[in-house]
Amino acid sequence: MCHQTVSLAARHLEENGIATIVMGCAKDIVEYCGVPRFLFSDFPLGNAAGRPQDPQSQAFTLELALRVLEAAPAARTTVQSPLRWSADPSWKLDYSNIERLSPQEIQRRRQEFDRQKEIAKTIRDEPAAAQ
């Protein structure tokens, strides 16, 4: 949802004269929406601006984003950061991968999802909380 939100916002700003760059980790969602410029980091969601506790990787990632912002030749320019999260790519098999969950875990997650949805609805419906 988050990658979709920023993609839609980037499009809207761009349509109205503000040049944009999206930094993100979900390549398919951003490219399916379609944005002008995208710096893709092949990292777990939550690390679009670099590796934790690694200022050098964070500085490198933002600099790369700035370079894409100024140099992209056309819309839908995606640049993939050369940084690797880990030498072992098996972390990519885990996220929301139903094939890796037991029936008990699926049931537990369903209950948790419904519970969180109810909490979110309560907040959304409170006018003051929206500020």
Added chain:
Amino acid sequence: MSEQDEYRGFAPEHDAPIPYMKRIRDYYLALGYGEPYRWAHYAEVPFQPLERPLAECRVALITTAAPYQPGKGDQGPGAPYNAAAKFYAVYSGDSAVDHDLRISHIAIDRAHTTAEDSNTWFPLPQLRRCAAAGRIGEVAARFHGAPTNRSHRTTLETDCPELLARCRADAAEAAILVAN
């Protein structure tokens, strides 16, 4: 030697960007939610080249992170998903000072990262360093928080125009949008 062996310089098949849309669709179908989510999708994409060198531009930062809210449950690092920390309206903050922003309300990869270092999702301090070094003209006076909403209508008709209005009010010429 098999054909596979000949090409052992190749990366493993799963060492590719995660197919999130497929994973999420299969995940919620298996959890029992029938109608798959319809993701935003466009054939046409706008393009606005920078009109001046970046070293002269005022740049805004847009985030989906939320200000830390005491009393709204565990917001990390390492917090489980926490819908109580969500927000539903665009907010802004002073770019000149540091902020405690969290991402416990977002479906980040909790198996492989812990949200311990906000610089991995909110690069405001690094952007200020870029301005100080002359890499960009300046950081726009405010950064902006974008609510993540399932409703395309809310995002497109309420939140996007609000973000634009705030960027314009600050005379931003470019924007960096960081997703989680």
